[in-house]
Amino acid sequence: MYKLNSIIENENINKLISSFRRSPVQINKPHESDAEIIRLSDFRLAITTDNISEEISTGLYDDPYLIGWMIVTVNMSDLAAVGASTVGILITEIIPPNYEEYKLKELQRGISEACIAYNTFVLGGDTNGGKELILSGSAIGIIKNKKPITRLGAKVGDILYSTAKLGIGNAYAVSKLISRRSSAISYKPIARLRESGSLNKYTACCMDTSDGLISTLDQLMRVNNVGFELCKDWENIIDDVALEVMNSVGLPSWLLFCGQHGEFELVFTVPQNQNKQFLAEALLNGIEPIKLGKVIPDKEIKINIYGELHSIDTTLIRNLLFKANGDVNHYLKLLLEYDSQLKLNHA
Amino acid sequence: MYKLNSIIENENINKLISSFRRSPVQINKPHESDAEIIRLSDFRLAITTDNISEEISTGLYDDPYLIGWMIVTVNMSDLAAVGASTVGILITEIIPPNYEEYKLKELQRGISEACIAYNTFVLGGDTNGGKELILSGSAIGIIKNKKPITRLGAKVGDILYSTAKLGIGNAYAVSKLISRRSSAISYKPIARLRESGSLNKYTACCMDTSDGLISTLDQLMRVNNVGFELCKDWENIIDDVALEVMNSVGLPSWLLFCGQHGEFELVFTVPQNQNKQFLAEALLNGIEPIKLGKVIPDKEIKINIYGELHSIDTTLIRNLLFKANGDVNHYLKLLLEYDSQLKLNHA
Numbered sequence: 001m002y003k004l005n006s007i008i009e010n011e012n013i014n015k016l017i018s019s020f021r022r023s024p025v026q027i028n029k030p031h032e033s034d035a036e037i038i039r040l041s042d043f044r045l046a047i048t049t050d051n052i053s054e055e056i057s058t059g060l061y062d063d064p065y066l067i068g069w070m071i072v073t074v075n076m077s078d079l080a081a082v083g084a085s086t087v088g089i090l091i092t093e094i095i096p097p098n099y100e101e102y103k104l105k106e107l108q109r110g111i112s113e114a115c116i117a118y119n120t121f122v123l124g125g126d127t128n129g130g131k132e133l134i135l136s137g138s139a140i141g142i143i144k145n146k147k148p149i150t151r152l153g154a155k156v157g158d159i160l161y162s163t164a165k166l167g168i169g170n171a172y173a174v175s176k177l178i179s180r181r182s183s184a185i186s187y188k189p190i191a192r193l194r195e196s197g198s199l200n201k202y203t204a205c206c207m208d209t210s211d212g213l214i215s216t217l218d219q220l221m222r223v224n225n226v227g228f229e230l231c232k233d234w235e236n237i238i239d240d241v242a243l244e245v246m247n248s249v250g251l252p253s254w255l256l257f258c259g260q261h262g263e264f265e266l267v268f269t270v271p272q273n274q275n276k277q278f279l280a281e282a283l284l285n286g287i288e289p290i291k292l293g294k295v296i297p298d299k300e301i302k303i304n305i306y307g308e309l310h311s312i313d314t315t316l317i318r319n320l321l322f323k324a325n326g327d328v329n330h331y332l333k334l335l336l337e338y339d340s341q342l343k344l345n346h347a
Numbered sequence: 348m349y350k351l352n353s354i355i356e357n358e359n360i361n362k363l364i365s366s367f368r369r370s371p372v373q374i375n376k377p378h379e380s381d382a383e384i385i386r387l388s389d390f391r392l393a394i395t396t397d398n399i400s401e402e403i404s405t406g407l408y409d410d411p412y413l414i415g416w417m418i419v420t421v422n423m424s425d426l427a428a429v430g431a432s433t434v435g436i437l438i439t440e441i442i443p444p445n446y447e448e449y450k451l452k453e454l455q456r457g458i459s460e461a462c463i464a465y466n467t468f469v470l471g472g473d474t475n476g477g478k479e480l481i482l483s484g485s486a487i488g489i490i491k492n493k494k495p496i497t498r499l500g501a502k503v504g505d506i507l508y509s510t511a512k513l514g515i516g517n518a519y520a521v522s523k524l525i526s527r528r529s530s531a532i533s534y535k536p537i538a539r540l541r542e543s544g545s546l547n548k549y550t551a552c553c554m555d556t557s558d559g560l561i562s563t564l565d566q567l568m569r570v571n572n573v574g575f576e577l578c579k580d581w582e583n584i585i586d587d588v589a590l591e592v593m594n595s596v597g598l599p600s601w602l603l604f605c606g607q608h609g610e611f612e613l614v615f616t617v618p619q620n621q622n623k624q625f626l627a628e629a630l631l632n633g634i635e636p637i638k639l640g641k642v643i644p645d646k647e648i649k650i651n652i653y654g655e656l657h658s659i660d661t662t663l664i665r666n667l668l669f670k671a672n673g674d675v676n677h678y679l680k681l682l683l684e685y686d687s688q689l690k691l692n693h694a
Binding site: 140 | 360363365368370382383385389398440451455472477479489
């Protein structure tokens with residue numbers, strides 16, 4: 001039932017790579033880590049590539065500074081998820097002919113400031129013309145004298161954490177694409193390189209929430225053959241501003257976990273017997289991890305919602321945007337239908 | 348006069364990167380090498396990114412197999428130019444919603460077969476929807492126990508070589524976009540990783556001809572502060588099929604050096620006192636380098652054409668496609684006007 005291929009995105013990726021040979025020095029298998037991990041002499045190389053196109057074409061990102069910030073952040077977040085230190089990034093920019101000079105400057109400023117924030121560097125790149133603005137980044141990191149972190153390693157009983165409260169990515173999407181707010185809420189996520197570097201030795205498995213919490217947990221479930229149960233007081237793991245957005249538009253707050261526009265926090269598990277040390281070290285490093293829940297034996301994502309512990313149909317939720325052909329309003333309608341079913345089951 | 352910024356492409360790149368800090372472990376400066384070279388513990392990392400978008404949107408590449416082959420080849424060629432061994436490649440695919448399944452399969456087959464040809468691997472990637480098909484690749488290589496090759500190092504008196512005869516890239520463009528031939532000539536360039544690995548120790552500087560010979564020589568001229576003079580019998584350095592295409596459409600054959608669609612050969616210089624050893628080692632390795640000409644003190648690109656040794660206006664030629672706003676027919680018209688001037692000067 002819980003095959004990787006039940007998720008349309010996974011299936012598409014598997015189809016694309018089916019004819020490719022695998023490198024003998026690559027440590028991870030497909031879907032098993034946020035960045036690819038390569039064995040090289042006395043250390044490991046972490047490399048990842050991520051592009052920003054649909055976020056621009058749908059209007060989700062229209063601030064060039066944000067686009068520049070994000071192309072660095074999305075790639076650094078993948079490095080953080082595997083516990084790598086950043087070496088730098090290559091950036092490809094497809095720029096339409098009518099793209100204004102001041103916007104290009106803002107875009108480059110976003111890239112530049114993100115690089116400073118992460119103490120990293122643009123190592124090179126490529127530009128080309130095209131019909132629409134598209135940015136593509138490839139980040140390089142190294143993992144030395146420590147084990148790489150992959151998405152594998154979650155064990156029943158482990159505690160599930162994130163690096164901060166969640167929901168701001170999807171709340172931003174709601175404020176930008178759905179609600180009639182005069183202005184969108186501010187959105188400038190930070191890749192958790194610092195946190196990953198500090199807490200690395202305690203994390204059994206890790207993945208970033210670039211596609212939202214449910215996508216993250218569902219993928220971790222599929223590769224680890226375990227499930228996750230969120231804390232009963234899960235509203236406390238939602239960012240305050242995100243919660244306020246949902247209240248103001250009258251949408252159920254748990255939908256912040258469903259949406260595919262994430263917040264780039266790290267979600268990871270810590271074995272129970274290491275939990276005290278982990279929390280102490282986090283405190284020492286000024287990091288406040290958020291306890292999300294626990295790892296359970298049943299391969300399900302369970303949330304206590306509408307007065308009952310529901311097993312969420314995460315396959316349905318992850319495939320919903322494909323089924324809605326990317327139409328955000330139709331997607332929300334389908335999501336609300338699923339929410340109604342959960343309510344109904346209870347009533 | 349011969350500033351890097353006289354070339355619109357260089358100027359655009361410099362503008363884009365002007366606000367970026369430079370990595371302290373990056374060995375090359377901007378424009379000084381085909382791939383970026385990074386110092387890491389006991390070896391150097393070579394990384395590069397290159398995308399294919401305009402070649403698709405202009406109709407130059409419409410065979411999905413070729414597109415797949417090329418996204419690997421263009422990136423491997425950059426690794427070859429710096430003398431790196433390939434570790435692998437990350438590939439981002441922007442795929443329009445109506446892109447047919449069989450085309451996608453052909454595209455992936457092109458990628459897969461190119462990887463086998465270069466004994467390399469797709470390490471990871473990313474896919475996304477978009478208005479037009481765009482492929483972007485980032486290749487990773489290592490340079491161990493030998494010096495990296497950059498574009499710097501050409502000295503007056505050095506001999507100028509390429510890994511094979513030139514012109515097939517631009518001849519393909521002519522057959523595809525300009526002539527009324529029933530079918531385009533075949534085009535499937537090979538990144539010269541093998542040749543680079545064998546001849547590495549003799550090459551003083553190196554650059555691939557991804558943008559055609561004149562762009563390559565012009566860029567090498569600007570970063571080395573030397574010039575180049577082609578052999579008097581330069582028609583012998585042109586590929587036979589390429590020559591035939593030009594003859595059949597009545598275009599001057601030297602325009603095969605001007606066009607911006609290259610053949611991905613390596614152009615490099617060898618010091619005169621190492622020339623014999625170089626040729627012997629090439630022979631041993633079954634490589635037949637083509638002698639193009641020599642390095643001269645004047646910062647000019649000189650070609651013996653229409654009965655006279657002309658200093659070619661390479662700034663004009665390199666900027667011509669920008670001036671023609673990418674319109675290939677207008678570009679050719681401007682190029683032929685320049686050709687007429689050369690003829691006229693002689694008459």
